Amino acid sequence: MSGPAMRHMRTKVEEQFVPMLDGLRAEALPHGRLLAGGVQLLIDHYRETFRVMDERSRKICWYEFSLTPEIFLAMGVHPFLGESHPATMALGTPEVCWEYVDVAEESGVPTELCVLDKFLLGALLRRELPEADFIVTASAPCDSSRIGYQMFERLVDAPVFRLDAPADDSPQAHAYYAAEIRKLIGFLEEQTGNRFDADRLREVCEESNRATEAVLEIFELRRARPCPHPGAVSNSLYQAMLNSLGTPAFTRYAEFLRDDAEEAVRAGRGAVANERHRVLWYYTPITFDFEMNAWLEQEFDSVVLTDLLASSLRQDPIDTTSVDTMLCGLARRGLEGTMGRVRVSADKLIQRFLLDYEYFGADCVVFPGPVGCKHVWGWIGLLREVCRERGIPMCVFDVDWMDSRVRPVESIRKSLEQFFSVTMAAR
Amino acid sequence: MQEQIDFGRWAGPMENEAVARWRTDGGRVAGYFCTHAPEELLWAAGLLPLRMRATGSPDTTGADPYLGSNNCSFVRHALARVLDGDLAFLEALVVTNSCDHVRRIFDVCSAKAAVPHCYFLDVPHVRSDSARARLVAQLRDLRCKLESDFEVTLDDAKLTSTLKLYNRTRALLLRASALRGEDPPRASGSELLTMTVASASMPKDRFNELLEPHLEQLEARAVRAGAERRPRLLFVGGMLDDPGYLEVFESLGADIVDDQLCCGAKTFSRQTDEDTDPIEAIARRMLEHVPCPRMVDDYPARLSNVLDAIDRHRVDGVVCQRLKFCDLWGGEIEMLRSSLMRESQVRLLVLERDYLTASGIGQLRTRAQAFLESLA
Ligand code: SF4
Ligand code: SF4
Numbered sequence: 080m081s082g083p084a085m086r087h088m089r090t091k092v093e094e095q096f097v098p099m100l101d102g103l104r105a106e107a108l109p110h111g112r113l114l115a116g117g118v119q120l121l122i123d124h125y126r127e128t129f130r131v132m133d134e135r136s137r138k139i140c141w142y143e144f145s146l147t148p149e150i151f152l153a154m155g156v157h158p159f160l161g162e163s164h165p166a167t168m169a170l171g172t173p174e175v176c177w178e179y180v181d182v183a184e185e186s187g188v189p190t191e192l193c194v195l196d197k198f199l200l201g202a203l204l205r206r207e208l209p210e211a212d213f214i215v216t217a218s219a220p221c222d223s224s225r226i227g228y229q230m231f232e233r234l235v236d237a238p239v240f241r242l243d244a245p246a247d248d249s250p251q252a253h254a255y256y257a258a259e260i261r262k263l264i265g266f267l268e269e270q271t272g273n274r275f276d277a278d279r280l281r282e283v284c285e286e287s288n289r290a291t292e293a294v295l296e297i298f299e300l301r302r303a304r305p306c307p308h309p310g311a312v313s314n315s316l317y318q319a320m321l322n323s324l325g326t327p328a329f330t331r332y333a334e335f336l337r338d339d340a341e342e343a344v345r346a347g348r349g350a351v352a353n354e355r356h357r358v359l360w361y362y363t364p365i366t367f368d369f370e371m372n373a374w375l376e377q378e379f380d381s382v383v384l385t386d387l388l389a390s391s392l393r394q395d396p397i398d399t400t401s402v403d404t405m406l407c408g409l410a411r412r413g414l415e416g417t418m419g420r421v422r423v424s425a426d427k428l429i430q431r432f433l434l435d436y437e438y439f440g441a442d443c444v445v446f447p448g449p450v451g452c453k454h455v456w457g458w459i460g461l462l463r464e465v466c467r468e469r470g471i472p473m474c475v476f477d478v479d480w481m482d483s484r485v486r487p488v489e490s491i492r493k494s495l496e497q498f499f500s501v502t503m504a505a506r
Numbered sequence: 507m508q509e510q511i512d513f514g515r516w517a518g519p520m521e522n523e524a525v526a527r528w529r530t531d532g533g534r535v536a537g538y539f540c541t542h543a544p545e546e547l548l549w550a551a552g553l554l555p556l557r558m559r560a561t562g563s564p565d566t567t568g569a570d571p572y573l574g575s576n577n578c579s580f581v582r583h584a585l586a587r588v589l590d591g592d593l594a595f596l597e598a599l600v601v602t603n604s605c606d607h608v609r610r611i612f613d614v615c616s617a618k619a620a621v622p623h624c625y626f627l628d629v630p631h632v633r634s635d636s637a638r639a640r641l642v643a644q645l646r647d648l649r650c651k652l653e654s655d656f657e658v659t660l661d662d663a664k665l666t667s668t669l670k671l672y673n674r675t676r677a678l679l680l681r682a683s684a685l686r687g688e689d690p691p692r693a694s695g696s697e698l699l700t701m702t703v704a705s706a707s708m709p710k711d712r713f714n715e716l717l718e719p720h721l722e723q724l725e726a727r728a729v730r731a732g733a734e735r736r737p738r739l740l741f742v743g744g745m746l747d748d749p750g751y752l753e754v755f756e757s758l759g760a761d762i763v764d765d766q767l768c769c770g771a772k773t774f775s776r777q778t779d780e781d782t783d784p785i786e787a788i789a790r791r792m793l794e795h796v797p798c799p800r801m802v803d804d805y806p807a808r809l810s811n812v813l814d815a816i817d818r819h820r821v822d823g824v825v826c827q828r829l830k831f832c833d834l835w836g837g838e839i840e841m842l843r844s845s846l847m848r849e850s851q852v853r854l855l856v857l858e859r860d861y862l863t864a865s866g867i868g869q870l871r872t873r874a875q876a877f878l879e880s881l882a
Binding site for chain 2: 187188189191192193216218221222223225226227228229230232233241242243244245246247255258259262424425426448450451453454456457458459460461463464477
């Protein structure tokens with residue numbers, strides 16, 4: 080295949096995202112005002128990726144969940160989180176997911192691997208991933224990514240740095256992972272020729288803290304009845320954070336959402352006019368059903384307060400006193416603030432679930448269990464028991480959160496319809 | 507002539523005659539998952555360590571509320587056996603972070619208090635010095651827990667003598683393995699798997715006592731007569747504890763001359779260093795002895811192990827088998843397939859199976875036959 084890498088994505092950005100942004104800004108699409116900033120960040124991130132790739136003006140790092148961008152920004156590296164790419168590529172065009180999954184499976188990749196890893200492998204084979212100067216993996220969150228990255232490495236001629244992510248979330252585990260990040264700095268110095276500068280890291284962490292402070296306030300405001308913003312907003316925030324946390328542009332977006340939520344709460348304005356149900360959407364959003372949140376709002380007066388991934392954004396600031404404290408903060412943020420979060424024990428996951436349920440004042444749970452996500456299926460049973468004991472209504476179904484052929488939109492909506500019109504209506 | 511020992515007596519369901527005898531003598535029993543577990547610590551604490559298996563499991567009903575149908579069938583059967591109370595004799599369970607399926611066994615068993623003492627070891631996924639130090643700290647912690655939970659003293663001297671006992675087992679199995687690698691072999695692949703499974707299902711000292719004279723018999727065994735060369739196979743893959751699966755190939759005229767199976771050669775693939783701090787030595791072996799796809803930094807070592815075995819044993823065909831829904835082995839086999847296509851002339855058969863193999867034997871026979879014909 081000749082020509083520049085990521086041809087499809089370059090076209091998609093200009094021909095789909097840019098008009099979409101115009102539509103959002105013009106409020107031609109639901110909640111446009113609130114979502115436009117997220118799409119703008121996405122466009123900027125991809126345009127910058129293409130520019131850096133074409134000009135080779137900086138090094139590009141393909142990194143994995145369980146890390147956030149700050150350390151790369153501080154080292155003058157362009158960060159590209161592999162796992163955020165599939166959802167963006169398939170946004171509004173689910174057939175793109177089918178194509179890459181098929182390419183991967185035809186090349187011999189087992190069907191039962193997580194869709195993220197199959198998609199990434201297909202995209203890699205089709206040159207739809209950035210030509211990274213190096214790869215950084217975290218050996219988390221799951222078997223699929225652990226073996227997935229070993230497969231990717233063989234197709235990419237680039238050095239790889241592997242961190243060891245512990246399965247625990249204790250302060251000791253964070254300290255261990257902080258030491259891993261310290262080793263990563265050595266690797267980045269070697270690869271880039273840039274010296275680590277503690278003051279530069281502090282600057283980035285402070286920027287990142289400004290954003291996460293606003294994010295904390297946003298979530299605090301989402302506890303209000305009615306909830307001021309729709310579920311799509313927390314998705315958008317999460318997606319934008321993955322590659323842009325630590326940049327002033329992301330901070331501005333978070334602060335804009337915070338100010339807007341504040342005003343909405345003051346005015347008693349909710350995402351849903353007559354909010355009836357407050358839903359904890361516990362796991363991934365369904366990427367091929369763009370209208371899911373709006374449909375729940377319209378049909379059942381239900382607002383999605385947060386999903387599991389977005390809720391992980393509620394993080395204390397990074398202590399910028401010293402390099403050690405910053406690395407510890409980055410370790411915690413990477414491990415607990417991305418999908419890396421699900422690497423812990425079922426017991427820990429349940430504790431967090433209960434905290435989230437209570438914090439947001441939810442009255443039901445929707446749990447879409449991804450078929451490729453094996454550890455989640457070893458957790459759902461225990462979670463179900465806890466919910467039953469506490470009288471928490473729960474709607475569980477299996478799904479592939481990106482490949483609509485596994486369970487199409489209609490089938491997902493049918494399960495939800497049944498849940499809201501029978502279980503929730505009876506309450 | 508001394509009677510041949512049938513190690514199949516101990517390689518069937520977990521509660522075998524040796525376990526029953528151990529318990530009658532007042533001994534306590536611990537189960538463990540998987541090849542990465544620090545078996546020696548359990549033995550030194552006076553427990554009989556048994557590798558968790560589910561041979562003969564009737565169904566997975568007991569585990570179904572806790573695991574999905576996309577969890578590996580070995581894990582589903584094993585959890586069902588624990589939750590159904592079939593393994594009520596277990597006083598401890600050590601679960602390592604071997605894979606996402608296995609680690610949830612720990613979560614469910616501890617939530618349900620299915621075994622009096624459940625321990626989890628977060629075995630790192632890389633082999634760096636810092637990763638090993640993290641593992642050493644966990645092993646020291648496990649040692650303290652075992653000491654207090656079972657009111658024993660687990661000193662270095664006890665540990666070192668355990669390492670010697672275990673190394674003896676490994677050395678004996680290695681000797682047996684050499685016999686199956688001969689051309690023609692003096693021992694079969696299924697015999698070897700039976701021995702290795704038995705070795706993880708009974709006290710090691712008794713196993714060693716039995717294996718030693720048995721080995722002498724095997725070494726004196728006449729080699730197969732006749733000039734016909736049978737296809738020589740290498741078996742690779744994750745959980746497989748059923749020698750009957752290998753017998754299908756052998757009954758069709760193949761020799762299984764080596765393996766890289768979790769319950770097979772991986773159990774004796776490297777000795778533990780007896781001349782250093784025993785916990786450090788156990789940690790080192792845990793991280794380095796078993797090239798396993800869960801380790802993210804050693805595919806080249808795993809591939810070179812396979813290539814070496816092909817070379818050393820003049821292998822004609824590699825059989826890669828894995829359990830359905832096992833991501834790790836699914837990806838590994840795919841990588842091996844493409845590497846072997848590039849780097850070796852050897853043919854490859856990829857098999858996907860359920861843990862209990864009996865139902866798939868007819869189909870296996872057909873696939874095996876076709877594969878062996880392709881090697882002719
Ligand atoms: S969805 Fe599950 S299987 Fe997929 S990458 Fe995330 S943790 Fe892994
Ligand atoms: S076969 Fe695979 S999924 Fe099953 S226990 Fe072993 S590593 Fe885990």
